[in-house]
Amino acid sequence: MGKRQPGSSASASSSKKSQTNVTAVAVGVGVIALVLALLFSSGGTDQSSLRSSSRAGSNLAPRPPVPAAVQNAFNRADQLYSQGNPQAAIEALEAVARQYPDVPEVHYVLAFHYKRVGDNAKSIDANRRAIELRPTYIEAFINMGVSQERMQLRADARKSYETALEIHPDFFEGHNSLAILDSDEGRVAEAKRHYDRALKIRFEPGSLIKKTLLLPPVYTSKQHLVDSWRAFGSDLEALSRRSMQINDAQNQVGAVPFYLAYTGFNNRPLMEKLYAMYSRASPALNYVAPHLKTFAGTGVLAPTDVPLDSQGRIRVGIVSRHLRWHSIGKLMRGLVAHVPRDKLSIVVFFPAQQADDTSRFFESKADKFVKLPSELDFARRKIAEEKLHVLLYPDIGMESFTYFLAYSRLAPVQCVTHGHPSTTGIATIDYFVSFEKYENEDAQQFYTEKLARIKGLSSRYIRPEIPKQMRPRAAFNLSADDHVYLAPQSLFKFHPDYDTILADILDADPAGKLAIIKERHKGWGAIFLERLAKLSPSAADRVFWLERVPNPVFMNYLAIADVILDPYPFGGDTSSREAFLMGTPVVTLPADQLAGRYTQAFYRTMGIEDCIATSPKHYVEIALRLANDRVARKSIANRILTNNHKLFDDQEVVKAWEGFFLQSWQKVAPAATTKRSRT
Numbered sequence: 001m002g003k004r005q006p007g008s009s010a011s012a013s014s015s016k017k018s019q020t021n022v023t024a025v026a027v028g029v030g031v032i033a034l035v036l037a038l039l040f041s042s043g044g045t046d047q048s049s050l051r052s053s054s055r056a057g058s059n060l061a062p063r064p065p066v067p068a069a070v071q072n073a074f075n076r077a078d079q080l081y082s083q084g085n086p087q088a089a090i091e092a093l094e095a096v097a098r099q100y101p102d103v104p105e106v107h108y109v110l111a112f113h114y115k116r117v118g119d120n121a122k123s124i125d126a127n128r129r130a131i132e133l134r135p136t137y138i139e140a141f142i143n144m145g146v147s148q149e150r151m152q153l154r155a156d157a158r159k160s161y162e163t164a165l166e167i168h169p170d171f172f173e174g175h176n177s178l179a180i181l182d183s184d185e186g187r188v189a190e191a192k193r194h195y196d197r198a199l200k201i202r203f204e205p206g207s208l209i210k211k212t213l214l215l216p217p218v219y220t221s222k223q224h225l226v227d228s229w230r231a232f233g234s235d236l237e238a239l240s241r242r243s244m245q246i247n248d249a250q251n252q253v254g255a256v257p258f259y260l261a262y263t264g265f266n267n268r269p270l271m272e273k274l275y276a277m278y279s280r281a282s283p284a285l286n287y288v289a290p291h292l293k294t295f296a297g298t299g300v301l302a303p304t305d306v307p308l309d310s311q312g313r314i315r316v317g318i319v320s321r322h323l324r325w326h327s328i329g330k331l332m333r334g335l336v337a338h339v340p341r342d343k344l345s346i347v348v349f350f351p352a353q354q355a356d357d358t359s360r361f362f363e364s365k366a367d368k369f370v371k372l373p374s375e376l377d378f379a380r381r382k383i384a385e386e387k388l389h390v391l392l393y394p395d396i397g398m399e400s401f402t403y404f405l406a407y408s409r410l411a412p413v414q415c416v417t418h419g420h421p422s423t424t425g426i427a428t429i430d431y432f433v434s435f436e437k438y439e440n441e442d443a444q445q446f447y448t449e450k451l452a453r454i455k456g457l458s459s460r461y462i463r464p465e466i467p468k469q470m471r472p473r474a475a476f477n478l479s480a481d482d483h484v485y486l487a488p489q490s491l492f493k494f495h496p497d498y499d500t501i502l503a504d505i506l507d508a509d510p511a512g513k514l515a516i517i518k519e520r521h522k523g524w525g526a527i528f529l530e531r532l533a534k535l536s537p538s539a540a541d542r543v544f545w546l547e548r549v550p551n552p553v554f555m556n557y558l559a560i561a562d563v564i565l566d567p568y569p570f571g572g573d574t575s576s577r578e579a580f581l582m583g584t585p586v587v588t589l590p591a592d593q594l595a596g597r598y599t600q601a602f603y604r605t606m607g608i609e610d611c612i613a614t615s616p617k618h619y620v621e622i623a624l625r626l627a628n629d630r631v632a633r634k635s636i637a638n639r640i641l642t643n644n645h646k647l648f649d650d651q652e653v654v655k656a657w658e659g660f661f662l663q664s665w666q667k668v669a670p671a672a673t674t675k676r677s678r679t
Helices: 032-039 047-055 068-082 086-099 104-116 120-133 138-150 154-167 172-184 188-201 205-212 222-240 258-263 268-281 290-298 327-338 357-365 376-384 400-405 496-508 522-535 537-541 551-560 574-581 598-606 616-628 630-647 651-666
Strands: 314-319 344-351 368-372 390-393 413-416 431-435 450-454 483-487 512-517 543-546 563-565
Touching: 068 086, 068 104, 086 104, 104 120, 104 138, 120 138, 138 154, 138 172, 154 172, 172 188, 172 205, 188 205, 205 222, 222 258, 222 268, 222 496, 290 376, 314 651, 327 357, 327 574, 327 651, 344 357, 344 376, 344 651, 368 376, 376 400, 390 651, 413 651, 431 651, 450 651, 483 496, 483 551, 483 616, 496 512, 496 522, 496 537, 496 563, 496 616, 522 537, 522 543, 537 543, 551 574, 563 574, 563 616, 574 598, 574 630, 598 630, 616 630
Parallel strands: 314 344, 314 390, 344 368, 390 413, 413 431, 431 450, 483 512, 483 563, 512 543
Antiparallel strands: none
């Protein structure tokens, strides 16, 4: 939540990361205003007011006018981008930079366009050139800081923002940028202070919303979690009562309450309230594709509104920023590659970012692969052009782009699945597609969408290759005598209620070591250790931090563990499957909501019940038995290895998805649907 939109990576905390940060300070006249509006929409403030407000109380010297030819080139570049040709826009600006190498605005705007397409290294270089030409170019410092964040150069980004504020202490975007960086690192109090400072300089609804949506990724205690959740609700209620206007939600806000899903509460009422607030404040979000305006008003389709293709097939669209090497990419590969094409075709939409081998896999397997521009308006129109029958969002809530995109009516049937296992609260999302093996009978209470339970295990998960070479424990500074309890999840999944389980395990097993993947933000680990130390100082001393590593080494971690610990109440999905691939047992305590029920479903699919706990005490007992009893552990491991094939390459779930797509379409389809001839 409150994160910047990543160009090439996103952790769930990443993860899960969202916001296009930009400047509202005038760097010239004419088209520069357009660039600035794209960078940081200021709700219609004109250039003269921006100029005066940005320089008040600063030592910034007046800037020379930008040559008319350069402004014309900026206009042309933006036209090219809006027409879906970002590379041509960049090439045009590169030509201008060669012709006008000493005009700092040229390098600044070129940097912005590099950032738009996810080329953050080039964006940083171009901003540096702009700063060399104009050392007080505070906007370029901000623009550079955003790209540095996206490349995980957080210390450099902080320095860029702080430098801008040294030059101009009342620079709105400097405080706003530091607030976003602090919130991403879990420094919520610091983030709120920067938002407060920014809002005193200039009131921006987007900054107020981002402040409201702040939640800690890691809590100091259970009471801290409860208090934060309650404060979130009351602040959201107060925000909902305000009259606000947001012209561009993605650029002005760019935030989702990502960490809300990890509180363990039923967040349906809060997500409904958030949707209602955004819908009122930003009517542009409620876009309806031109061919669906009658349907949106009446629920009735004409045969010509969404015709079948020349083969009589329906078109299913899939859109996500994470259709790359990411847990979402892993989950969706098998579906796109193996769903039968006799009755439907697959259109994959890939929001602007750098490609990798996984995104190229999707491009090769989809019937059509569409690269989406990073601006919502252009992206909506691009999707609408395809006249889809069904549109699937794998992971609404992980970042802001697809969250805001989902407010639009772009297909007669729109659905989400469990990439981010929480209701969206969005009225235009018709179905939450989940699975019979995952959900409780009364699970509908957690969703605003109609809950569709289909057969199978989420997707045809392609069986990963086991690394050919495995390193021994000693390579990771663990001994053969250690009882290694591995919890291979991000710390924001470590709910305070789970601490007692971890402390009880380590207190009962003197040889036990709790192995956790090191977080990028050091402060998160410190908070968790302080929490654990309150329950057991000795337990906190036996936490062992493993480095963040590529997937083959991560699978090595899974193989050297004695036991995998599945957090409660938000557990693992892909990590549990990969643990079972290695034959390592996972202890799990099922929760009421979907996020804590994956591993139980995997075990039951394999016909194994031994490691499914019924209480926290039972969880501790299972973990201790597996770590201390080699025979018991070997017996479970053999059963897992014998049956883990049932978790991979499952064609049953592909057929279930096909059935859902066809049946959900038939519920809204007109009596007679025409074919569209291809030319």
